[in-house]
Each structure stands twice: as structure tokens, then as C-alpha cells.
Amino acid sequence: MRRDLREGVTIYVTENIKPNFAEIARQYNVDYRTVKKAYEEVKAGLKGRPSLLDPFKQTIDSKLELNCSAASIFKFIQKKGFTGSYTLVKD
Template sequence: MRKDVYERMRYFVLEKIKPNYSAVARQYDVDPRTVKAAYLKAQSDKTSVVRKRRSRRSKLDGYQDIIEDKYAAGCSARSIYDFIVEKGFNGKYTIVKDYCRRFRKAQTKKATIRVEHTIGLSAQVDWKEQVTMTDRNGVSHTFSIFLYVLPYSKFKFLKLTLDQKQDTLFKCLFEAFKATGGIPKEIWFDNMSTVVDHKLSDFHHHRFNERFLSFSHDAGFHPIACRP
């Protein structure tokens, strides 16, 4: 079974999204039955992990969902602890703090394993923000660096910019396409305001900026937003 197809199906399972087998099959150039088999395996793997996790009793039983939702919303471990104590939790603060740390690491791992190393499939885009350097005369200059990476070849395209406006992003992407000789099927973006409409998005669901979506459709790539 192809790893990239399995990981994509694993992402769908984790996000509780029912995939379109035919659409995914066209994207990865495989048979729809292969996609379905990968999806069923990802479901089975998740179920076995959940059962193993729930086989051991913990003082956090019944509070995990509350902790994860509030931590994802930006609450501190201490505020979450105080909240669940009011709900009847009788464990120690260190248990909650350790659970939040494990949850954060799990979310980070999910965000970093999504892009698969399949030739021609994907690229990653990020800004290295607010870089400040001082010239020989002691004058400071602040700028940003546009970074475009092809995971399969590890090829990197970088461009120094004086702003992070949407038009600048489009120009940098166009130059990256020219430098790499093509456009990948999908591009992963950091949670930048020129790409994601933050007012209409939350931790689990991203809404792309309409102008950016039009650009991606015209260019012919599928945008994917990384979790913050």
C-alpha cells in the first residue's frame, strides 16, 4: 500500500471527513479500491489505538475532550485545570499539564507528517517573518523571506521581500513555479492571513480567502492549510 495514499486517508479519518474515493484516486493516480482499502486500514488503526488508550483507567477519563477543546482554543493548562476542578476533577495539576503537553506534541506531529514525499505531488510555503539585519553603518533593515520547498527533492526557492501582501505572495509563487519548472498538485500553506480567512476559520476548519482561492484555481493547484 502506498504510504502517501494511506497518510492522506489517515488525515481524513483524524479529521472525521468522508473521502471521495474517485477524486482522491485521480489525484494520486491509483485505483479507487486502493483508496478505499487505505481508508479502511486507517480507520482500523485508529480504533485499535483508541481501544488501547481506553483500556487503562485514568483520573482524566471523562475530561479529555474538554481539555483538548480548551487547549486547542488557546487556554493554558492552569486555567483548564481550574475549570475541570469545578466540574468535579479530583486529580493533580501536573496530570493536566502533562496531558496538555502530550496533546500539543501529537498535534504538531500530525501537522508535520501530512506532506508526503511523492514526486510532483506537493510543495510547502512559509514566510520567515520580520528578519532584522544591521548594515556596516549600524542601520537596521527589517524584511521577510518567502520560502517554497519541494519535499521530494528538498529543493528550496527563497526570495527576500519587504512586505507579505497578497500580491507579493502571488508574485513569489509565480517565480517559484518558474524556478522549479512546474506546479505541484497541492501546496501546503502556513496559517497566513493572505491565504486563510481567520474570521471564518477555527482550529479544525479553515476557510480560504476568496481572492487566494481564485488564484489557486487559475494556477491549477489544490491549497491545504496547516494547523496553527
């Protein structure tokens, strides 16, 4: 698959906009089915693995309501089994 086509379609996927396949096909000089295939591939690729933070979301939210710092939240969930990095929690 052409990289420029994939990048063009990625914009629509990230913005959650259903593209006009025929219009994009004219832009990139390809068939509309090729655009549709690229769109579906990119869309399927974004539904990847879950975040390392997912099992700890409720804990993090409750700690944020108590105005805890990112460092203290990181240390707390690390004791509970979190294996990710501090920057993941901080962001």
C-alpha cells in the same frame, strides 16, 4: 500500500470526513478501490488499545472539579494502581 496514499487518507480519517474515493484516486493515480482499502485500513488502525487513563477517568474528573493539581492527581491514582507516567496525567 503506498505511503503517500496512506498519509493522504489519514487526513480524512482524523478529521472524520468520508472522502470521495474517485477524486483521491485521480490525485494519486490509483484505482478507487485502492483508496477505499487504504481508508478502511487507516480507520481500523486508529481504533487501537484503550488509554491507561480510561479506568481512572471518573476519579480524575472529580479531582479536577476540586481544583487539584496534576501532581496530586497522579499520586492519588498511582496509589490506586495506575502504571502510566506523570506526563500522561498532566496532558
